[in-house]
Amino acid sequence: MYKLKYLLMSFGVALIGVLCISFTSVKSNAVSNNVYDLSEWQGNFTDNQVKTLKNEVPFVILRVQFGSAYHDKTFAHNVALMKKYGVPYGVYSFSQYTSPSDAASEAKTLYSRAPEARFYVNDYEQQTVKSGGTNAATKAWVDALRPLVGNRKILFYSYQSFMVSHAADAVSSYDGYWLAAYQTNEPQREHVLWQYTDHFYSPALNQYVDASVLTQKNSSWFIDATNNSNNNNNKPSKPKSNVTYIKENKTLTVKTAVKYNFYNHVPGNNYFSELHRTHYGRTFHGKNVTVDLKAIVNGRTYYRAHENGKLLGWINQNGLGPHISYSKVNMHKKVKLNSNYRFYNHVTQSHFADFKTMGTAREYAGKTVHITGRAIKDGWKTYYYKCYYEGKFIGWIYQRGI
Structure with a gap:
């Protein structure tokens, strides 16, 4: 969804010409067969766009994050519209994990940001693992997510050569393989969803988007695990949290010579098992940050901070001063x-x-x-x-x- 587009660009012009002929039958049945994956690159949608989108695709797949440190700027807005107009959605994380423990943390972060999604996807197409092995890390991702999502599907996304090189063993732990292959004929490799183009025109959104086609599974396979669950698996119980969250909207300044750092989660939060530093506080000394959430845990206060729209992480209030x-x-x-x-x-x-x-x-x-x-x-x-x-x-x- 990111790297893949550029790897295949060398023969993109010829491929698009072929696709215009080969996928006439796919496009003519777009309402039932085509699925879009969307990210902040498509911008904030409008009410009218999403109302129309509901009649164009059976569901959409929204990007939530780029690794755990960065969340899509448009996700909160767009997912609210999907809920408002009843458009089913799955979510994916563009993975940047560096180890098995980091992979598990990324998966849990994805869930915490999108607990009501119909299904979840590990978009692993860029090799970032530095320790523990790529297969072990990729399996740790699904293993960490599985207890949280009940009977909802967990998919693995990548192009075939990357999967074979880095996740051939781990892919079997997922419920299905979402295969990226911009080619004329449907790949022989087993898959549940086939992403065949990054240049499909959506009338509802009035722009070109990534598109996949349902040929092996129908839409209910992806989204009905939530709808048909009689044991509330669509909203599995979370571990009890010992943190109180309060919405904030203000600008603060990182103190100079402060010893506090930024973390992926609130330190002391028993909801998440993996806590790691995302940035050193000293890197941002004297810089202004915006905070959108305050957390109180064990008598301490933390703020979730962003700089220029990029999530830095959680930092102790003593590391920040007034703007x-x-x-x-x-x-x-x-x-x-x-x-x-x-x-x-x-x-x-x-x-x-x-x-x-x-x-x-x-x-x-x-x-x-x-x-x-x-x-x-x-x-x-x-x-x-x-x-x-x-x-x-x-x-x-x-x-x-x-």
Whole structure:
């Protein structure tokens, strides 16, 4: 779905011409036979697009993540529309695991992000395993997911040569093989779904998309495990969580010299067994991050942080400080008498590591200071002032001190 497109591009023009002839029967029966796999590359869908899509395909397959550290920007929006208009969906993860334990963690992360999917897919087409062996890692992926999904299907996706080289043993542990092969005739290799093109026009979405064809299994094989389950396997019980989650929407700043790092899950969360560092905190010192979720576990608070839309992971709240906006000013004010405020080399709670006191307001009581800058923390209505006296920088002070 990513690498495969470029591997086959060398003969793509000729292939598309052949497909236009060979798949006339497939396209004429698109409502029942064609299945689209979609990712953030297709953008956010509209209500009208999804309503029309329902009559165009039996189900869709949505990408949820690229490894565990990055989640598709459009997934939450698009999956909400699929649910709203009753379009069945499966989900896939473009795998980036480096070891068996990492593979298991990626699989659990996929499930946590899409617990109501009709089926799950391990899209393993790029060799990233560094230890433990590719077959062991690929099997660990399905083994970790199996207890969570009940009787829902778990599929393996790749092109044949890659599968043979890296997952020939592990593929048998999956419920089926979704085979990618952009060719004229249906592959002889056993499969349950055949991805035959990355250039199929969807009238509903008004763009070209990846398309697969149902020839070996009907749509109910993929999606009815959820609908027909009488033992609630479509929503299997999760391990009890000891974490309280609260939605957030704010910008914070990573503190300088902080020792806290980013993790794939909330440290101390008993829902996930595999915890690993996704980024060192020091890599992002002084940078602004957006947080969309707060977690409280065992008396500690963590934030889920993103930078420029990319998920960094969970970090302890002590590793972050308030976002502060700075601006230049040019004014003079007199320091109040009997003020208990102090001057500091930086705004209090800012990300700087060398924070220290430079003096007290009482030392400059009644004196006029030159203010060249001001700073305000997000959510505040009052400022900090950058002050000079007789041309010398004397520090930042809270505005109530002068």
